[in-house]
Structure formats: C-alpha cells, structure tokens
Amino acid sequence: MPAKLLRCRVVPALFLLCIFPIAAMAGSTPSYVVTNDDSPGFFPVSATFYGVGSTGLLTLDKFVTLTGSGIAGGYFNANRVVALNSSNNQCIFASAAANGEITGISVSTLEIGGSATGSSSDTGLSNGVGLAVNNQYLYAGYTDSSNIGTFQVQSGCSLTFISDVATTGLQGGFISGMKIHGNMMVVTYGDGSIESFNIANGPPVPNGDQQNSTAYNTSQGASYPNGVDITQDGHFAIFGDTATSNSIEVSDISSGKLAATVAYNVGAQINSSNIMLSPDETLLYIANTQGDALTAAFFNATTGALTPGCTSNNLKAYGTAWSYLAGIATETNTGTGGMIYAAEFGLKSSIAMIQVASANGKCTLTESTKSPVFDPDSQGLLSITSFPPRSF
Amino acid sequence: MRAAYKLVLTLLFCGFSFSAAWGQCPARPASGTVVQDALSLYSQNGVLNAGLNLGYSVDQYGYTHYCYRYQSSNGVVESPTLRVNPGDKLMLNVTDSIPTNSPDGRNGMHMHAAAPAGTTCGDGGTATLQSTNVHFHGLNVPPTCHQDDVLTTLIQPGDGPFQYSIQIPTTEPPGLYWYHPHVHGFTEFQVNGGAAGALVVEGMDKVRPEVSGLPERVFVIRQQYLVPWVPGPYQLTINYQTTTAPGNPLTPIIQMKPGQKEFWRVANATLQDFMPVQVLVNGAPEQLELVALDGYPLSATRMENTILIPPAGRAEFIVTAPASGGSGTFQTLAYNTGLTGNADILQAFATIQLVDDNSAAKAPVNPIAPGPKMSLDGIKFAGLKNAAPTASRSLFFSEEFGGTNGPIQFYVTVDGQKQVVFNPNEAPAITTKVGAVEDWTIENRALETHAFHIHQIHFMMLEVDGKAVPNDMRDTIEIPYWTGSGPYHSVKVRMDFTDPTIAGTFVFHCHILLHEDLGMMHKILVQP
Numbered sequence: 001m002p003a004k005l006l007r008c009r010v011v012p013a014l015f016l017l018c019i020f021p022i023a024a025m026a027g028s029t030p031s032y033v034v035t036n037d038d039s040p041g042f043f044p045v046s047a048t049f050y051g052v053g054s055t056g057l058l059t060l061d062k063f064v065t066l067t068g069s070g071i072a073g074g075y076f077n078a079n080r081v082v083a084l085n086s087s088n089n090q091c092i093f094a095s096a097a098a099n100g101e102i103t104g105i106s107v108s109t110l111e112i113g114g115s116a117t118g119s120s121s122d123t124g125l126s127n128g129v130g131l132a133v134n135n136q137y138l139y140a141g142y143t144d145s146s147n148i149g150t151f152q153v154q155s156g157c158s159l160t161f162i163s164d165v166a167t168t169g170l171q172g173g174f175i176s177g178m179k180i181h182g183n184m185m186v187v188t189y190g191d192g193s194i195e196s197f198n199i200a201n202g203p204p205v206p207n208g209d210q211q212n213s214t215a216y217n218t219s220q221g222a223s224y225p226n227g228v229d230i231t232q233d234g235h236f237a238i239f240g241d242t243a244t245s246n247s248i249e250v251s252d253i254s255s256g257k258l259a260a261t262v263a264y265n266v267g268a269q270i271n272s273s274n275i276m277l278s279p280d281e282t283l284l285y286i287a288n289t290q291g292d293a294l295t296a297a298f299f300n301a302t303t304g305a306l307t308p309g310c311t312s313n314n315l316k317a318y319g320t321a322w323s324y325l326a327g328i329a330t331e332t333n334t335g336t337g338g339m340i341y342a343a344e345f346g347l348k349s350s351i352a353m354i355q356v357a358s359a360n361g362k363c364t365l366t367e368s369t370k371s372p373v374f375d376p377d378s379q380g381l382l383s384i385t386s387f388p389p390r391s392f
Numbered sequence: 393m394r395a396a397y398k399l400v401l402t403l404l405f406c407g408f409s410f411s412a413a414w415g416q417c418p419a420r421p422a423s424g425t426v427v428q429d430a431l432s433l434y435s436q437n438g439v440l441n442a443g444l445n446l447g448y449s450v451d452q453y454g455y456t457h458y459c460y461r462y463q464s465s466n467g468v469v470e471s472p473t474l475r476v477n478p479g480d481k482l483m484l485n486v487t488d489s490i491p492t493n494s495p496d497g498r499n500g501m502h503m504h505a506a507a508p509a510g511t512t513c514g515d516g517g518t519a520t521l522q523s524t525n526v527h528f529h530g531l532n533v534p535p536t537c538h539q540d541d542v543l544t545t546l547i548q549p550g551d552g553p554f555q556y557s558i559q560i561p562t563t564e565p566p567g568l569y570w571y572h573p574h575v576h577g578f579t580e581f582q583v584n585g586g587a588a589g590a591l592v593v594e595g596m597d598k599v600r601p602e603v604s605g606l607p608e609r610v611f612v613i614r615q616q617y618l619v620p621w622v623p624g625p626y627q628l629t630i631n632y633q634t635t636t637a638p639g640n641p642l643t644p645i646i647q648m649k650p651g652q653k654e655f656w657r658v659a660n661a662t663l664q665d666f667m668p669v670q671v672l673v674n675g676a677p678e679q680l681e682l683v684a685l686d687g688y689p690l691s692a693t694r695m696e697n698t699i700l701i702p703p704a705g706r707a708e709f710i711v712t713a714p715a716s717g718g719s720g721t722f723q724t725l726a727y728n729t730g731l732t733g734n735a736d737i738l739q740a741f742a743t744i745q746l747v748d749d750n751s752a753a754k755a756p757v758n759p760i761a762p763g764p765k766m767s768l769d770g771i772k773f774a775g776l777k778n779a780a781p782t783a784s785r786s787l788f789f790s791e792e793f794g795g796t797n798g799p800i801q802f803y804v805t806v807d808g809q810k811q812v813v814f815n816p817n818e819a820p821a822i823t824t825k826v827g828a829v830e831d832w833t834i835e836n837r838a839l840e841t842h843a844f845h846i847h848q849i850h851f852m853m854l855e856v857d858g859k860a861v862p863n864d865m866r867d868t869i870e871i872p873y874w875t876g877s878g879p880y881h882s883v884k885v886r887m888d889f890t891d892p893t894i895a896g897t898f899v900f901h902c903h904i905l906l907h908e909d910l911g912m913m914h915k916i917l918v919q920p
Contacts, residue, residue: 128795
C-alpha cells in the first residue's frame with residue numbers, strides 16, 4: 001500500500017480512535033455559563049447556572065444558594081467565579097467577598113461540595129475575592145489583606161486551606177488580577193506593578209520579577225495592568241489595563257519570568273480591565289468597563305503583537321440600566337469562542353450576549369437580539385465563567 | 393450633688409467656650425419663608441474693607457455647615473454680598489475658626505500638601521480639612537499672594553487675619569462673581585457646607601441699560617450633601633433656604649409685584665449641579681432676557697426660556713412677574729450628566745408670590761441707580777474676537793475606574809502629555825507668555841459631563857462640537873459627556889493672556905468640586 005494511501009486510512013482511523021472518546025465524553029458534559037452574584041447578605045446569595053442552547057442563548061437553570069455573603073461590587077477584574085474541569089473533578093468555585101468564604105459546587109449535581117475560608121483577615125469586603133484554579137490548587141486573592149490564599153482542591157469540589165502568602169505592589173497596591181499557567185502564576189496589583197510566582201509546590205513563591213509595567217512608566221495614558229490572561233503555550237502574559245482607552249500590555253514569560261511589557265493601544269473606548277483570549281488565540285476580547293462595549297483586538301500568538309480589531313456598539317443595557325461591563329466568558333472552547341458573554345453591572349444586572357465574526361483580518365461584534373439575559377439574583381454582577389472552561 | 397452641679401456648670405461653660413471659639417454658623421432661614429438677599433457690603437471711597445471668619449457647625453439633620461461669618465451691626469450674618477466698582481480696592485481680612493477637633497471625626501485629615509514646596513503665602517503648614525483660603529471666582533486679577541492665589545495661600549485655624557488686597561481693574565466687566573474656599577483636596581467640604589458668597593462688580597446698568605432702574609435680586613444656589621463624596625440625597629438651597637426637595641414640601645417664596653420687571657442675578661454655587669433654570673409663569677416657561685453670563689455682559693441681550701448654568705457659572709437676566717392672579721415658579725430642570733454622572737434632579741427653587749407695593753412682607757430690593765452709559769469696548773477682552781491667536785492647544789477630560797468602588801482617577805490633560813492627577817508640586821502643564829492669545833479645544837472623553845474653569849481670566853466661546861456659537865465671555869463652561877461611541881463633545885474657546893497683571897501660575901480644572909479635589913486640575917504658567 002502506498003504510503004500516501006496508508007496515511008489516508010490510518011490517520012482517519014487514529015483520529016476517530018482518539019476523538020470519539022473525547023466526543024463521547026463531551027456529550028455527557030453539561031455546558032453552563034455561571035455567574036457569581038456576590039450579593040450582600042440581605043439579598044439571596046447565590047451562583048446562578050445558565051444552560052447554553054445550541055445557538056448560544058442562555059436559559060436560567062438553577063440558583064445554587066451560597067452560605068457566604070458578598071458586596072455586589074469591587075474590582076472589575078477580580079474573577080469571583082472559576083471553573084475546574086479535571087479528570088476527577090468538575091467544579092465551579094465562587095467566592096463571597098464579605099466573609100471571604102469560597103464555595104465549591106459540583107457541576108454534575110449542582111450541589112455544594114464544600115466551602116472554606118482562609119485566615120481571619122482573608123476577606124474582600126473592600127473589593128471582592130478573585131480566584132484562579134488548577135487541578136490541584138485554588139488561589140484566592142483577598143483585596144482586604146492582599147494575601148493570596150492557597151487551598152487544596154479535594155474530590156467532590158471541597159477545599160482545604162493550606163496557607164497565605166502576603167503580597168503588595170511596588171506602590172503599595174493590593175492583589176488584583178490573577179492567572180495561572182503550569183507552574184506559574186501572574187498577578188497584578190492595581191498600582192502599575194506586576195509579578196509572577198512559582199506554584200509548583202502549591203503556595204506561591206515569588207519569582208523575583210516584580211516590576212512596573214511599561215505603560216504605567218512611560219505611556220501617555222494613565223494605565224496600570226489589571227486583568228491578566230496567558231497564552232496556551234505559556235509564551236505570553238497579556239495584561240488588560242485600567243485606562244482611559246484600550247491599553248493592553250504583553251510580557252514574554254517564556255523564560256519563566258516576566259519580561260518588560262510591550263504596550264499597545266487598540267482603541268479609544270474606555271478601560272480594558274477585563275480581557276480574555278479567544279480559544280484559538282486569534283482575538284483578545286476586551287470589556288470596555290465604562291461605555292459598556294466589547295472590543296476585539298487581533299492577537300498574534302507567535303509574536304505577541306496586538307493590532308486593532310473591532311468594537312461593538314454600546315450594549316443595550318447601557319441605555320436602559322446604568323452599567324459597567326466586566327467579566328467575559330465564551331460559549332465554546334474552539335475557534336473564536338462562539339457567543340461571547342459579558343457581565344453587566346447595573347440597576348438590573350445582566351449578561352450581554354455578543355456574536356463575533358472574524359475573517360481576513362476584519363471582525364465584527366454584534367449584540368444578539370436576545371441579549372441581555374437578566375441575572376435576577378445579582379445586585380451587581382461582575383464575574384462570569386463558562387463550563388467546561390477554556391483549556392488554558 | 394454639689395459635685396454634679398459643678399460638673400454640669402463646667403461642661404456648660406466649656407461647651408459655650410468651645411462653641412464660641414468654633415465660630416458657629418448663624419441659623420439659616422426656615423423653609424417656606426420669604427427669600428432674603430444677603431447683606432450687601434458696599435465700597436466707600438474706592439475701598440471695600442471687610443472681615444470674614446470661616447465658621448463651622450452641624451445642623452439638627454446632620455448637615456455640616458461651613459460659613460463665612462460677618463459681624464454686622466445687627467449681629468453675625470452669613471456670606472455678605474461684596475459690592476465693588478471697577479477700580480476699587482477690595483480689602484478682605486479672613487480668619488479661620490473651624491475647630492481643630494471637629495466633631496465630625498475628620499480632625500487631621502490630610503491629603504496632598506497644598507502648598508508647593510518653597511513657596512507659601514500666609515500659613516506655611518500642611519493643608520487639612522480645617523485649612524482655608526479664598527478664590528474670587530471670575531475676577532480678572534493677579535494670581536499672587538494676597539490677591540487671587542489658591543496655590544500657595546493657606547490660612548489655618550487660629551492664625552491672625554489674612555488680608556486679601558485686591559485691586560479691581562478699571563476695566564473689570566460689571567457683573568456677578570462669587571467667592572469660595574479653594575484649598576486643594578478640601579474645597580468640596582467647605583463649599584458643600586455653604587461657604588460661598590456673591591461678589592458684584594457694579595455698573596451693569598452702564599453697559600446694559602436694559603437693567604437700569606430695575607429692582608435687583610442676588611440669588612446664590614448652594615448644595616448640601618450629608619457626605620459630599622457619597623452619591624445620595626442632596627439639598628439645594630436658595631440664599632440658604634432649603635428648596636423644594638424630597639422630604640421638604642415647603643417652598644421658599646419670592647415676592648414680586650404683579651407684572652413687575654426685575655433683574656435677577658443667579659450664582660450656581662453648588663458642588664456639581666448643572667442647572668437649566670426657568671421661571672414658570674402660569675405653568676409655562678417665561679422668555680427671560682439674558683443680560684450676562686459669568687459676570688460678563690452679553691454684547692446684546694437675548695431671549696431664552698431655559699438658561700443652563702453649570703456649577704460655578706452665573707446668569708443675570710430680566711424676569712417679568714406674572715400678571716395679577718397668575719402664578720410663578722423659579723426652578724431648575726433635571727439635567728442628564730451621563731450614565732456615570734450625578735443625578736441632577738428637577739427642583740423648584742421658589743414660588744413667586746404676588747404682593748402689592750404696600751405689603752409689609754415684601755422682600756427688600758435694591759434698585760440700580762441709573763448712570764451714564766458705557767460701551768462694552770471699554771471693558772476687558774473687548775476686541776478678542778478679532779485677535780489673531782498665537783497658539784492652539786487641545787485638552788481633554790477623562791476618567792478611569794478600577795472597580796465599582798474605585799479607585800477612580802479624574803484627569804484633565806493637555807493632549808500629548810501623560811494623564812496624571814494634579815500634584816501641588818507639579819510643573820505647569822502649560823507655559824505661555826504675557827501677550828499670548830490662544831485657542832483651546834477641550835474635549836470630554838469621559839462618560840459624565842464636566843465643567844471647565846480657568847482662573848484669572850474669562851475666555852471667549854468660539855465653537856461647540858465644531859459649530860460656531862455666540863461669542864459669549866465665560867469663565868466656566870459645560871462639556872457634555874461622551875456616549876461611548878462617536879465623536880467626543882468639545883468646546884473651542886479663545887484665551888487672552890495679554891494682560892501683564894495676570895502673569896504667574898494659576899490653575900484650570902473641572903468645577904465639579906469632587907473632581908477638582910481629586911486632581912482634575914493642572915497649572916498654567918503665564919510668563920511675564
């Protein structure tokens with residue numbers, strides 16, 4: 001059999017062998033978009049699960065009542081809800097700002113698996129509790145103490161507190177954005193400084209690369225890194241800046257440490273605190289916190305360069321209910337992510353649904369006619385995630 | 393028992409002494425009463441000499457009052473109207489009696505050091521909530537110590553009188569100005585409490601004969617928040633009387649003779665309220681004859697039924713009272729300051745009550761003495777329209793939020809420079825020279841409306857959003873919010889730095905006072 005023909009037969013067979021079990025597994029994995037309502041204790045305190053329809057539209061599925069209490073506000077980029085999809089644990093973790101409690105919810109049952117708190121000072125009453133998770137550990141950034149708490153993820157989505165690491169920015173800032181990739185955690189402090197940690201053994205150990213960002217130091221914008229994402233190959237850390245425009249910074253982290261950031265301005269909209277790479281890494285989604293629009297910038301995963309892309313119109317809730325735009329999630333984990341979801345903080349908190357089209361170096365972002373979906377339990381929605389989560 | 397009696401006496405004595413040392417604010421007029429003009433102080437032989445003492449108290453509703461106390465022959469009154477003529481000298485002795493242990497728990501609150509290093513005027517200490525100084529808003533006078541300087545002048549509680557000695561230019565435009573504290577970081581607190589008063593440069597009737605012989609009223613609209621930096625319910629007051637607002641059904645009363653024309657001078661001394669003012673007659677907005685804006689007479693009066701007065705702005709107009717049997721209301725409409733701006737709500741300032749001349753309750757009015765006419769060509773900035781600009785600049789307002797609870801940064805930036813908040817020790821953001829005439833385009837890139845103000849000079853309006861507008865002279869102008877898409881709103885104005893007496897360093901800023909206190913301000917240096 002000619003080699004070419006052999007390849008033609010073997011490769012599809014291998015493909016089917018490899019892909020079928022994954023597809024079969026995927027078929028049994030529910031898909032959700034989850035909000036952490038983080039509401040003050042006198043309101044219902046819950047994580048809200050939405051089913052994702054075939055066209056990406058959301059249907060409210062279940063409120064999972066949490067025992068903690070929140071604040072309905074705070075830093076835009078502190079991810080108060082994260083998803084874990086490991087071989088033995090499929091969980092949603094949600095933090096409660098006021099008492100610092102973190103609750104694990106089993107995705108298969110939508111029941112609480114357990115909850116935990118850090119040390120007595122570990123709360124986020126001022127600005128929330130941000131989370132980042134891998135298969136073994138969950139990390140909590142407490143905006144009151146600026147501690148990073150480390151928790152062991154147990155089976156059944158419960159947590160065991162291990163220890164705190166005290167952090168502070170170069171200008172005295174508090175822990176703000178967090179993102180992990182492999183053994184590396186990259187954080188922002190909301191004061192212009194950034195830092196990475198080694199988390200190979202669980203609790204974060206500083207990598208000795210704390211520095212002020214380039215935009216903070218030199219740009220004409222009043223920019224400071226806030227949200228952070230990391231490429232699939234761990235080559236680049238991308239920072240969404242709190243700024244008066246779309247100010248994004250990229251650091252080469254292939255050495256295991258943060259290199260000086262390269263600053264990009266990819267649009268005139270206001271603020272870029274919340275960012276997320278599309279699953280195929282061709283687009284960087286940017287929530288324009290004020291003005292309530294979503295921007296997409298083209299990302300070159302090889303060079304780390306960003307170029308301007310497109311911006312949606314002001315989202316509908318902006319006109320009817322005063323709102324900020326914050327956390328971002330995607331419908332799928334392939335391509336540009338399907339429908340894009342964005343948390344809208346406002347008089348009636350809601351989830352905006354935005355369709356993306358990208359081809360030949362051009363893109364459009366169009367809010368769905370069915371958007372927004374109101375998040376009834378939320379008094380100030382800022383954080384959102386999807387399950388299964390993006391793989392990186 | 394005796395010991396207890398002694399203790400009570402001691403406490404009473406101490407309390408009295410403490411209160412007296414504070415310089416408590418006079419009682420303010422009850423709601424629903426006739427609105428009274430403030431006491432007017434007139435210059436004599438070319439000099440207005442007065443003493444003002446900054447006082448402090450808290451009312452029964454918890455509102456913090458700050459006040460300019462003036463010792464009149466009839467006791468202490470609040471914020472007199474200072475009346476001067478062009479060419480007069482204003483001699484104002486200011487003392488500060490705010491308690492150093494203020495009962496609102498803010499003692500020792502420090503923000504930025506107000507005085508730039510190396511240069512002080514008055515007290516050289518650190519600026520605190522108890523420190524003060526005075527800005528003569530709109531006056532075209534030098535930015536120097538003992539005149540209209542807010543960068544280096546500091547007056548502390550217990551200091552001896554600080555004397556302002558201001559030579560009013562002979563060409564000063566006749567009109568309504570105002571005075572208020574301007575210590576960076578703390579302006580809002582003292583203005584919120586009511587420390588603001590009117591200043592009139594006489595002679596309007598000489599350049600705008602339409603007002604000759606008309607009864608004149610001066611209305612100062614102030615604003616009170618329970619906590620000025622927390623959005624929430626606020627009160628507007630008219631000459632210190634609380635206007636109609638939620639929880640206060642009593643409306644202040646303005647008494648007028650039926651059909652009478654009056655000359656009203658209205659100062660917006662609020663912290664942040666943009667006021668589209670109207671006079672409703674029988675329920676419909678009256679056509680008001682607008683005479684002057686920001687203390688500068690219009691080249692010709694014009695009829696408007698709604699006059700937008702931004703925070704710190706002034707409007708002077710002729711009102712005709714309803715005919716006998718009619719009704720009238722003086723009010724501000726609601727104003728949309730943008731989705732991240734403040735909610736400026738509709739409020740009735742006062743109800744117009746028609747009375748005859750013989751009514752005992754009729755409010756006192758001050759007829760203007762007719763005098764020889766003057767041409768507008770004789771006052772400052774005449775001819776500016778035809779001046780050739782020597783430079784053009786672009787500036788913009790912007791804001792940045794790190795979260796719903798902050799941190800929030802407020803910037804006003806010269807295009808091309810880094811966006812930074814004001815620092816008292818900063819170098820001037822703009823340097824120019826005496827003789828310059830500059831056209832500035834100021835954009836608003838924020839999602840809330842801002843109010844641009846520059847000290848020491850008036851500026852000429854040229855364009856709004858790129859379209860020509862009447863060449864009114866202003867010292868404060870609103871720039872509407874950006875909607876989040878499309879072009880930014882902008883104004884183009886002409887700045888006149890030709891007067892050598894304004895050489896020095898002064899500031900431009902947003903006159904939403906929270907924004908100013910948080911750094912939406914920068915310096916300009918006019919070199920001699």
